[in-house]
Amino acid sequence: MSKFSDFNFKGKKALIRVDFNVPLDDKFNITDDTRMTATIPTIKKILGDGGSVILMSHLGRPKDGPTEKYSLKHLIKHLNELLGTEVQFASDCIGEEAMQKAGELKEGEVLLLENLRFYKEEEKGEKAFAERLSKLGDIYINDAFGTAHRAHASTAVIADYFSPDNKMFGLVMNGEVESAEKVLHSAEKPFTAIIGGAKVSDKIMIIENLLDRATDIIIGGGMAYTFYKAMGGHIGKSLCEEDRLQTAKDLMKKAEEKGVCIHLPSDSIIADKFAEDASISSSLSTNIPEGWMGLDIGVMACEMFTKVIHNSKTILWNGPMGVFEMEKFQHGTKAVAIAIAEATENGAFSLVGGGDSVSAINQFGFADKVSYVSTGGGAMLEYFEGKELPGIAAMH
Numbered sequence: 001m002s003k004f005s006d007f008n009f010k011g012k013k014a015l016i017r018v019d020f021n022v023p024l025d026d027k028f029n030i031t032d033d034t035r036m037t038a039t040i041p042t043i044k045k046i047l048g049d050g051g052s053v054i055l056m057s058h059l060g061r062p063k064d065g066p067t068e069k070y071s072l073k074h075l076i077k078h079l080n081e082l083l084g085t086e087v088q089f090a091s092d093c094i095g096e097e098a099m100q101k102a103g104e105l106k107e108g109e110v111l112l113l114e115n116l117r118f119y120k121e122e123e124k125g126e127k128a129f130a131e132r133l134s135k136l137g138d139i140y141i142n143d144a145f146g147t148a149h150r151a152h153a154s155t156a157v158i159a160d161y162f163s164p165d166n167k168m169f170g171l172v173m174n175g176e177v178e179s180a181e182k183v184l185h186s187a188e189k190p191f192t193a194i195i196g197g198a199k200v201s202d203k204i205m206i207i208e209n210l211l212d213r214a215t216d217i218i219i220g221g222g223m224a225y226t227f228y229k230a231m232g233g234h235i236g237k238s239l240c241e242e243d244r245l246q247t248a249k250d251l252m253k254k255a256e257e258k259g260v261c262i263h264l265p266s267d268s269i270i271a272d273k274f275a276e277d278a279s280i281s282s283s284l285s286t287n288i289p290e291g292w293m294g295l296d297i298g299v300m301a302c303e304m305f306t307k308v309i310h311n312s313k314t315i316l317w318n319g320p321m322g323v324f325e326m327e328k329f330q331h332g333t334k335a336v337a338i339a340i341a342e343a344t345e346n347g348a349f350s351l352v353g354g355g356d357s358v359s360a361i362n363q364f365g366f367a368d369k370v371s372y373v374s375t376g377g378g379a380m381l382e383y384f385e386g387k388e389l390p391g392i393a394a395m396h
């Protein structure tokens with residue numbers, strides 16, 4: 001695999017797998033362009049060298065072939081603005097039109113291909129489809145970390161059709177892999193992992209893998225109540241996965257054996273219903289009254305978690321501390337975001353990932369106060385679970 005920053009793209013046609021799976025409103029306006037802006041430096045470096053660029057991506061989950069709603073043509077206008085150049089469009093990602101337009105691209109020009117997932121062959125990872133895509137460019141670049149955990153035609157299979165010198169990661173992928181590797185394999189201690197969100201079942205594997213690496217694991221959000229119930233606490237009608245009580249006990253035991261400190265929220269903001277207009281109160285997390293549920297971590301928990309975070313040299317955050325989408329229950333998530341920003345300012349390395357923690361950090365305006373914000377939700381989780389991602393493995 002070649003190194004992107006050392007490569008001279010003069011006269012080359014770079015076929016880039018990007019992650020332009022951005023949210024659109026019902027008038028096809030882009031409501032969050034983070035994934036598009038992330039990859040602009042990769043494109044500009046190639047154009048600056050005197051190369052040309054062919055962009056391929058999926059958008060949404062089309063089920064039955066071409067669908068107006070999922071057409072990548074809705075992104076052209078914004079892409080033109082971001083790149084400051086007129087982007088060409090091929091109304092099919094393979095076939096004659098795509099081949100001709102890619103073939104005629106001149107230095108500094110950009111071609112956007114129609115949605116890859118209009119072909120079921122993409123998700124099936126079909127070789128013939130990957131090979132047809134590969135014919136569009138001289139160099140293959142994977143810059144789509146968000147889909148790196150999928151063994152699809154354009155994210156993994158296609159790499160086989162390029163020689164080692166003619167394939168590489170783009171700047172987004174490099175940044176993601178470097179920061180994840182730093183946290184996984186050369187984390188300065190104390191290393192605190194903050195894991196939140198709704199379900200223990202979604203986060204078991206990441207917690208297990210982190211037990212061998214972190215010094216402290218903070219557990220917040222709905223998943224904390226399964227742990228408290230497993231310890232014999234009264235959690236009212238808080239979220240609980242009854243079939244994971246033993247898992248929670250096992251994780252606590254393993255942590256103790258490995259000398260990892262697990263921090264649970266000692267108190268909670270409780271509500272009488274799951275709604276913005278609920279009545280609220282506070283309570284110890286082990287003693288939540290019948291009919292009430294914990295929807296955020298409490299004041300004592302915020303203080304305690306802040307202390308642990310301030311004391312850390314490496315911080316990984318995945319998952320909110322409460323129902324941060326509702327104003328009444330966002331205090332805990334905000335407190336954690338503030339503590340991470342402060343620790344980062346004092347020299348810690350902080351990596352934030354997972355869809356909800358990224359929305360939270362953006363919503364609170366802290367995105368530029370942490371060391372790295374990951375663009376990949378599922379991919380990031382799988383990376384930290386210790387799995388090999390097909391999109392990364394395919395390049396080696």
Ligand code: AMP
Pocket residue numbers: 196197198199202220221222223239294295296318319320321322323324325354356
């Ligand atoms: P996840 O996708 O597993 O990271 O979970 C994120 C979701 O968990 C968010 O939509 C939060 O609103 C939700 N959540 C966080 N804390 C709680 C809680 N205490 N009770 C119910 N849902 C929660």
